[in-house]
Amino acid sequence: MSVSTVAADQTVCAQLPVLGRDVTVPLVTGGEVTYAALDYAASAPALQRVWDDVAAYAPYYGSVHRGAGYLSQLSTDLFENSRTTVGEFLDCREDDQVVFTRSTTDSLNLLAGALPADCQVFVFETEHHASLLPWRDARVTYLNAPRTPEEAVATLEDALAGRDPLGPALVCVTGASNVTGELWPVRELAAAAHAHGARIVLDAAQLAPHHPVSVRDLDVDWVAFSGHKLYAPFGSGVLAGRSDWLREAEPYLAGGGASRKVSRRTDGGVDVEWHESAARHEAGSPNVIGVYSIASACKALTEAGFDTLVAREQQLIETVRAGLAEVPEVRVLSLFGDDAPRVGVISFVVEGWNSSHFAAALSAEYGIGVRDGLFCAHPLVRTLLGSDPQTQGECGAPEAAPGEKSLNAIRVSFGAGTPDEHVERFVRAVKELVSDGAKWNYRTQDGRCVPAV
Numbered sequence: 001m002s003v004s005t006v007a008a009d010q011t012v013c014a015q016l017p018v019l020g021r022d023v024t025v026p027l028v029t030g031g032e033v034t035y036a037a038l039d040y041a042a043s044a045p046a047l048q049r050v051w052d053d054v055a056a057y058a059p060y061y062g063s064v065h066r067g068a069g070y071l072s073q074l075s076t077d078l079f080e081n082s083r084t085t086v087g088e089f090l091d092c093r094e095d096d097q098v099v100f101t102r103s104t105t106d107s108l109n110l111l112a113g114a115l116p117a118d119c120q121v122f123v124f125e126t127e128h129h130a131s132l133l134p135w136r137d138a139r140v141t142y143l144n145a146p147r148t149p150e151e152a153v154a155t156l157e158d159a160l161a162g163r164d165p166l167g168p169a170l171v172c173v174t175g176a177s178n179v180t181g182e183l184w185p186v187r188e189l190a191a192a193a194h195a196h197g198a199r200i201v202l203d204a205a206q207l208a209p210h211h212p213v214s215v216r217d218l219d220v221d222w223v224a225f226s227g228h229k230l231y232a233p234f235g236s237g238v239l240a241g242r243s244d245w246l247r248e249a250e251p252y253l254a255g256g257g258a259s260r261k262v263s264r265r266t267d268g269g270v271d272v273e274w275h276e277s278a279a280r281h282e283a284g285s286p287n288v289i290g291v292y293s294i295a296s297a298c299k300a301l302t303e304a305g306f307d308t309l310v311a312r313e314q315q316l317i318e319t320v321r322a323g324l325a326e327v328p329e330v331r332v333l334s335l336f337g338d339d340a341p342r343v344g345v346i347s348f349v350v351e352g353w354n355s356s357h358f359a360a361a362l363s364a365e366y367g368i369g370v371r372d373g374l375f376c377a378h379p380l381v382r383t384l385l386g387s388d389p390q391t392q393g394e395c396g397a398p399e400a401a402p403g404e405k406s407l408n409a410i411r412v413s414f415g416a417g418t419p420d421e422h423v424e425r426f427v428r429a430v431k432e433l434v435s436d437g438a439k440w441n442y443r444t445q446d447g448r449c450v451p452a453v
């Protein structure tokens with residue numbers, strides 16, 4: 001069975017067509033401008049190819065694994081073929097499972113619930129909260145932020161050397177920082193984990209949209225990522241990897257789809273036999289459109305060619321970093337230094353500016369969307385800013401009024417759908433705001449800096 005798909009432009013092109021590329025937004029100073037979406041690290045715009053594929057499937061919508069009708073059977077094939085596509089995109093091993101979830105956060109919480117009893121977890125303080133916080137029922141060792149990739153490996157080896165060698169252990173690490181964009185030495189960390197009898201899960205939320213991710217080559221045990229950062233719509237994610245811990249764990253959700261057989265006992269109770277496949281953790285009617293959109297995005301990125309995409313993104317990174325380097329008041333945040341390989345995620349602070357004020361001016365006066373705050377990575381951002389990493393703060397909210405000192409940062413991020421003009425406008429806007437100041441007055445409203453009206 002197959003779905004008739006809308007014809008897509010198959011020409012290999014470095015800048016991929018995305019939704020919203022022609023959207024215009026009003027400026028407080030008058031007029032309108034094409035919106036420059038430079039917040040890819042939070043959510044990347046959906047690829048036009050993905051949207052067209054989903055629209056072509058929509059008339060054939062049917063509940064999967066549930067019906068004998070043609071549309072249900074077609075949707076089931078689509079769903080399971082998407083599982084195969086994602087497994088190929090990640091270069092999974094033959095016996096790995098691909099489990100569909102709601103997001104990276106959901107994937108890592110699922111894995112946290114599947115940990116064997118008395119499992120030790122090792123995680124760097126540099127992680128996004130999605131991979132920093134789910135391990136509440138395990139013995140967790142939080143590792144200090146390293147300042148070089150080599151120090152990261154050495155820190156992990158030292159921590160693992162002191163663990164109970166007989167018990168299960170898991171290392172959780174990011175592939176690319178959602179704050180600095182820097183690539184982490186995943187292969188070397190995986191080797192260190194395995195040398196000490198531990199397993200490793202890769203948070204690839206920021207890595208997969210920018211670089212190829214091979215489970216085999218990196219030798220990780222699991223990988224997690226979100227569709228909404230991979231140019232697919234919201235609401236879908238992936239956990240892929242070793243099946244044994246997942247097969248032996250209680251289902252993430254109890255319900256239809258996860259159960260293979262349910263029967264009443266003579267004492268009035270219920271006996272349940274759960275699936276051992278990925279379905280064990282996919283109870284309920286799944287997000288077929290979300291799953292299909294992830295598979296479509298995987299195909300689109302593969303066909304475009306990561307070599308081409310990476311090369312162009314590096315040009316954008318160089319444009320932004322060179323432009324920011326010309327502004328003495330700007331300090332770019334980094335763990336591993338200027339020469340570290342990175343993806344299109346750059347965070348910085350501006351001397352004399354509250355970060356929320358600066359981000360609000362970029363939006364209101366230039367039509368540029370960036371992110372300000374702590375980026376759901378509070379300990380890391382506070383470490384990079386030289387403040388107490390244990391100080392609490394609300395995720396993404398400013399802590400000072402315009403013009404006052406801020407413990408937050410500004411993040412600009414981009415990817416396969418970003419036009420050159422967007423990053424050029426951003427660099428020009430930063431220089432103008434620093435040299436000339438904002439053209440408008442701003443005030444704090446509901447925890448956000450907004451134009452005064």
